[in-house]
Amino acid sequence: MKFALDAVFVEQGCADSALAARVMRSLPPDVPVTHVADAREVSRPRAGASDPFGDGKRRLVIARRKTPFLMPCPAGSSKFACCGYLVLTLASNCPMDCSYCFLQEYLADNPAFQVYANFTDSFDELDRLIANAHGRSFRVGTGELADSLAFDSITGISRDLIEFFAARENLALELKTKTDEIENLLAIDPRGRVLVSWTLSPDAVYRSSEHLTASPTARIAAARAVLDAGYRVAFHFDPLIAYPGAERDYIALIDELLDIVPAKQISFISMGGLRMTPRLRGAARDRFPADPMLCGEDVLTADGRFRTFTPLRLSLYRTLAERFKKAGAEIPAYLCMEPASIHQHVFGAAPVRPATIGERLARS
């Protein structure tokens, strides 16, 4: 296990679960384990903690999820041209600590790192989805409210997921991560149905903002390793941060990536500019007051979020899109949380409908 835990809590009824047994087997002996009647009691911010959100990341709660596992991406909105991503919430929060992370706002009242003992119930939801979908394909990811692989060495959830998805033609699993925790993946044949994606940032952003993550070079090396093991790979340049020198650094990063992973073997790329609600911005600045990446030329925009002012943001998108285009392969690409007009500016064409792009990305 690469990430430290202060404590583990097991909700009543979960102690005999396969997940709890795996966690107990892998846990260092000095981490205290407490059994609780209701996980909500220990998932809230701890009174007296100087950094309640950071404190929550080091408390692992094994609980039963009482709400559906599958949902449309919470970032989706009719204002944006979305990618049709479906989110499977098998965990909540992340042991890494990126200064810009939206979870600082989204999980502010519920920051403990939760994993759901009944996660295999999500498989029934997925089977119902495809049973009613008349042959449509879906891209389903576990990396929205948590990193897909950060605690895989103790939960082993990826193995169950890959075996489930490998047997279903109309579902593609996306494991999204900033780690290089790929050991479990290398032992399973994904049968072409699993995509592993990495968020990539230049070294300057990694060093300044992406605490406890694997380095960009390590992420790219991990991508190469899973590609060789039969997985598809994709990359998210999100958040793009328009710091001085960003253009040069992003091009160098893409060059480094393309040296290791040929363009024609990349399933897709996504890009999304740094965006923060005022509340998130306040929380991030409070937790990371010395991070210059949080002090870019961001202005309040019509959707109520701070974003890099539009021409600069779009100029950076264009630079990246053109660099990938020069690589010679038609890599599918989309923008996250941007309206259709921005797609038009960057790619020279209007985006397709979310359902259509979701299907394309699932099959790419």
Added chain:
Amino acid sequence: MNADDIDAQIRDLAAERRLPPSHLKHWLAMDSPSRAAFFDIARALRLRTGQLVTALDTLDEIAVRDHVTIAAILDRPELRRIAKAPGSAPSRATAMLQALRTLRYPRLRKMQEQLRAEVSALKLPRSISLDLPTDLGSDELTVSLRVRSAAELAQLLEVLGQKQTGLTRIIEMLGGKI
């Protein structure tokens, strides 16, 4: 004046202005020359509560981004000039906040100037106005026509047609072709 005296005066000013406790804490956490330099400015320009908050936030963000102290920022010639200029304290306070915003958003300011120059170069009649998005926070250009007759409308549309190359250039700049 020693550091304790300065801190006492900062606390007095903060109480007088009802500065939020988080901002007072931030002010007192600055290095000693920065604490004093900001106090001098706040007193000389008689910054009001909102101005104090904006100035503290803006200075902090510039300091973090540029890896400099707040004292070093306030010592820049353009800011010293404003602090020592003749004129009323409120007008100098407004000028100071504008100058800080320019330092905080250098590329935005430059882009806005370029776009304004493009708009100006079109030499449009007064009955056609082009409004750039606030803080260039979107890609939307607003074109307004003021007419009182169909003939006037036809004439303005013809003018817009003649200026299409320049207008396209502005729209492309807003779309990131910079």
